[in-house]
Amino acid sequence: MLFNSLGFIAFLAIVLFFYYTNFLSWKSKKGMLLLASYIFYGLWNPFLVILLWISTFVDWTAGNKLVYEENEVKRKFWLILSLVVNLGFLAFFKYGNFLLENFVLAVNSAGMAYEPQPMDIILPMGISFYTFQTMSYTIDLYNRRVDPAKTFLDFALYVTFFPQLVAGPIVRSKDLVTQFYEEKKANVEQFIWGTFLLTLGLFLKMVMADTLLAGSSDAVFNSGLIPHSLDAWAGTLAFSGQIFFDFAGYSTCAIGIALMLGIILPDNFRYPYAAIGFSDFWRRWHISLSTWLRDYLYIPLGGNRFGITRLYAALIITMLLGGLWHGAAWTFVFWGALHGIYLILERVLKQRIHFKINAFTGIFLALGTYFLINITWVFFRANDFSVAWNMLSSMFFLNNEENIILSSFAVLKVFLVIGLTFICHWLLRNSSVRSIAEKSSSWALGLVWGAMIFLIAISQTSGEQFIYFQF
Amino acid sequence: MKLKLAFIVAIFVSLISITFWELYWRNQEKIPDFDDDKGLWAEQRKKVEKAGSSSTVLIGSSRVLFDIQLDVWEEKTGQLPIMLASPGSTPLPVLRDIVDNTSFNGTLIVGVTPGIFFSTTYPEAPPWKRAQTKVDHFKKRTYAQKLNHLLSLPFQENFVFVSGSEEKWSDDIDLGSLLSRISIGDRFKSLEPPFYNFSYSRIDRNTRMSERTVNDTTFANTIKKVWFFFGSQSPPPDKVSTIAFFNDYAAKFQRRGGKIILLRCPSSGALKQGENAMLPRQHFWDSLVVSSGLRSYHFEDYETLKNFECPEWSHLSGPDADKFTANLIEILQKDKILANLKK
Numbered sequence: 163m164l165f166n167s168l169g170f171i172a173f174l175a176i177v178l179f180f181y182y183t184n185f186l187s188w189k190s191k192k193g194m195l196l197l198a199s200y201i202f203y204g205l206w207n208p209f210l211v212i213l214l215w216i217s218t219f220v221d222w223t224a225g226n227k228l229v230y231e232e233n234e235v236k237r238k239f240w241l242i243l244s245l246v247v248n249l250g251f252l253a254f255f256k257y258g259n260f261l262l263e264n265f266v267l268a269v270n271s272a273g274m275a276y277e278p279q280p281m282d283i284i285l286p287m288g289i290s291f292y293t294f295q296t297m298s299y300t301i302d303l304y305n306r307r308v309d310p311a312k313t314f315l316d317f318a319l320y321v322t323f324f325p326q327l328v329a330g331p332i333v334r335s336k337d338l339v340t341q342f343y344e345e346k347k348a349n350v351e352q353f354i355w356g357t358f359l360l361t362l363g364l365f366l367k368m369v370m371a372d373t374l375l376a377g378s379s380d381a382v383f384n385s386g387l388i389p390h391s392l393d394a395w396a397g398t399l400a401f402s403g404q405i406f407f408d409f410a411g412y413s414t415c416a417i418g419i420a421l422m423l424g425i426i427l428p429d430n431f432r433y434p435y436a437a438i439g440f441s442d443f444w445r446r447w448h449i450s451l452s453t454w455l456r457d458y459l460y461i462p463l464g465g466n467r468f469g470i471t472r473l474y475a476a477l478i479i480t481m482l483l484g485g486l487w488h489g490a491a492w493t494f495v496f497w498g499a500l501h502g503i504y505l506i507l508e509r510v511l512k513q514r515i516h517f518k519i520n521a522f523t524g525i526f527l528a529l530g531t532y533f534l535i536n537i538t539w540v541f542f543r544a545n546d547f548s549v550a551w552n553m554l555s556s557m558f559f560l561n562n563e564e565n566i567i568l569s570s571f572a573v574l575k576v577f578l579v580i581g582l583t584f585i586c587h588w589l590l591r592n593s594s595v596r597s598i599a600e601k602s603s604s605w606a607l608g609l610v611w612g613a614m615i616f617l618i619a620i621s622q623t624s625g626e627q628f629i630y631f632q633f
Numbered sequence: 634m635k636l637k638l639a640f641i642v643a644i645f646v647s648l649i650s651i652t653f654w655e656l657y658w659r660n661q662e663k664i665p666d667f668d669d670d671k672g673l674w675a676e677q678r679k680k681v682e683k684a685g686s687s688s689t690v691l692i693g694s695s696r697v698l699f700d701i702q703l704d705v706w707e708e709k710t711g712q713l714p715i716m717l718a719s720p721g722s723t724p725l726p727v728l729r730d731i732v733d734n735t736s737f738n739g740t741l742i743v744g745v746t747p748g749i750f751f752s753t754t755y756p757e758a759p760p761w762k763r764a765q766t767k768v769d770h771f772k773k774r775t776y777a778q779k780l781n782h783l784l785s786l787p788f789q790e791n792f793v794f795v796s797g798s799e800e801k802w803s804d805d806i807d808l809g810s811l812l813s814r815i816s817i818g819d820r821f822k823s824l825e826p827p828f829y830n831f832s833y834s835r836i837d838r839n840t841r842m843s844e845r846t847v848n849d850t851t852f853a854n855t856i857k858k859v860w861f862f863f864g865s866q867s868p869p870p871d872k873v874s875t876i877a878f879f880n881d882y883a884a885k886f887q888r889r890g891g892k893i894i895l896l897r898c899p900s901s902g903a904l905k906q907g908e909n910a911m912l913p914r915q916h917f918w919d920s921l922v923v924s925s926g927l928r929s930y931h932f933e934d935y936e937t938l939k940n941f942e943c944p945e946w947s948h949l950s951g952p953d954a955d956k957f958t959a960n961l962i963e964i965l966q967k968d969k970i971l972a973n974l975k976k
């Protein structure tokens with residue numbers, strides 16, 4: 163089910179009605195939230211709810227064993243079981259076709275003729291998100307970093323909580339399960355603020371991403387032509403905005419909906435296009451994934467504890483796998499590799515060049531960072547390397563062929579929206595939506611809020627999926 | 634409390650602005666109607682699953698959609714047919730779907746618009762893909778999509794501002810369409826002329842030409858320009874493979890007891906001349922009729938069907954479509970192809 167659909171509005175209204183009735187106990191309300199979460203997921207494909215059940219059951223069982231078992235070998239067995247089941251699902255459903263394709267390619271290049279039947283595997287929505295979330299639980303229990311969930315119901319709700327089930331934020335058990343122990347109710351202020359965040363998220367998705375930017379990005383990347391330099395830049399910049407507004411929109415909706423229930427989810431974005439450098443970017447972009455990769459991949463790989471070579475290797479491996487997490491294609495791996503290289507180069511430069519960051523150098527570095535991030539978005543968005551190469555060669559004036567794809571207004575619109583986005587990110591880089599709202603008058607906030615509702619109403623996008631659902 | 638006031642202001646501002654928006658577009662002569670999208674098509678397709686041997690299903694392109702009026706059909710036959718015809722689409726993928734995926738063995742009326750019917754069997758070609766997309770949507774639509782479609786219907790029926798269309802008409806009034814019509818400079822100009830919505834659709838997909846198309850010649854001319862454009866862009870027809878594909882599935886349908894009828898609806902003006910020149914009747918329609926051995930009805934062969942004038946050369950006005958439907962049913966009943974269940 164999509165947040166930007168009438169079905170979801172009806173669904174949320176029913177959930178809120180039962181959540182705020184007096185005739186249900188807290189336990190019953192949690193049961194209702196769990197059932198609602200399965201319905202939320204099952205309305206897309208009911209059979210794939212079984213995967214959620216298996217993941218929940220295996221990790222609950224493994225988690226309990228990890229708590230009470232003293233024998234280290236047995237504890238390792240339960241951890242490995244949990245990882246194998248979760249990563250096994252991910253490998254089969256998300257990477258099955260990719261692995262097969264590459265196996266066939268390797269076999270064929272070795273001179274052996276092999277053409278298997280296509281597997282036609284359905285990618286379960288949000289599998290990467292809930293798999294990572296539930297894996298963090300067993301890994302943390304293995305490392306004795308968290309307490310186990312008190313009841314199966316609390317744990318099942320942690321795995322399945324519908325606001326963040328299919329596209330995050332990826333929440334750690336200590337941050338979410340513990341909130342289920344005592345009855346939660348949003349106060350009036352929280353409820354209204356949650357409604358505002360839901361509106362803001364829908365505005366970012368439906369107006370900014372789908373209405374203002376997606377068309378230009380799709381037109382250029384799907385044209386099959388070598389674009390004119392201006393079109394190539396407009397298409398890439400449009401995608402950089404589209405993916406931000408799409409994903410930040412989803413996260414904002416998720417945080418808002420949870421808040422309407424009195425549950426607090428962590429921020430997932432902090433004005434990432436104002437980042438000064440790439441480590442700063444990853445502290446601002448998809449924060450719940452970057453911290454997950456840091457805690458469960460980069461640090462276990464050695465992090466910065468074993469010298470410079472190991473550190474670089476850990477960075478590259480983390481970012482390569484981070485790229486692969488996004489999609490089963492080599493373009494995503496390359497995207498991850500580029501980010502890994504950027505992070506390494508940044509470390510090298512930081513060690514050798516020392517200067518104070520002020521407003522002038524800061525904005526210069528932020529622009530530079532944004533420029534280089536756009537290069538990576540080309541690989542993220544392109545369907546294959548030939549499209550990426552055509553885009554990049556046009557962006558750097560290396561093509562003689564010039565195909566004009568976008569109208570003057572479309573180009574102007576993209577540059578205007580992206581320019582304003584960058585300025586907003588820069589000006590707000592050390593603040594939050596909440597702090598800005600608190601500084602504004604009620605009338606100004608109400609006017610902006612009303613304008614967003616109006617623009618959502620007249621956008622009439624036909625329920626486009628959020629980009630990150632496929633990951 | 635600060636947020637409470639902001640919330641009240643937001644509700645007030647949004648309600649006022651949406652109301653003004655609605656009134657403005659109604660003042661511009663827009664009226665609420667249903668978007669004839671894949672969701673609406675799928676609801677009709679679902680009815681084929683339970684349709685009996687006395688039921689009629691209509692497939693084809695927009696001529697059948699416009700020219701057969703379902704109310705008249707129901708009045709004359711006692712039964713509402715299922716409308717699966719689809720604009721700009723070949724009926725072949727829909728025929729295959731009905732034959733392969735249902736046990737329907739009633740009457741299937743296949744509209745033949747020569748430029749589309751004989752165009753292609755290539756899955757990526759627009760006439761095929763448009764139809765196949767609808768078939769695929771019916772097969773793959775999720776419960777969430779069904780629910781959203783169901784909930785959207787009362788809004789579509791009652792509000793003009795709920796007007797986002799799958800077809801992306803040039804006069805759509807959603808924000809994206811309004812922005813796309815802003816033109817500055819001439820950096821890129823689409824060769825495709827603007828294509829305005831010239832019909833209204835009902836929930837049962839009954840489609841009727843708008844009054845404006847009938848009464849405003851300038852507006853009708855914009856639609857004619859679109860037919861010219863499509864005509865000039867069309868690749869050569871693929872008569873052999875389209876007829877072979879059709880005959881194969883028509884034979885399968887007949888073997889299980891189904892009745893299948895070919896129908897050529899009227900066209901007029903330069904479009905008809907173009908059709909006669911590019912897809913002459915004896916080489917295309919007659920070949921199809923002879924090779925399939927099916928009952929067929931060409932508008933030119935019947936006094937009561939041949940004297941209609943299409944305002945934009947390709948489809949009948951609402952009142953003419955009523956007459957055409959009534960006259961066609963009379964002929965079909967005389968030929969004992971259709972019964973009047975009311976009798």
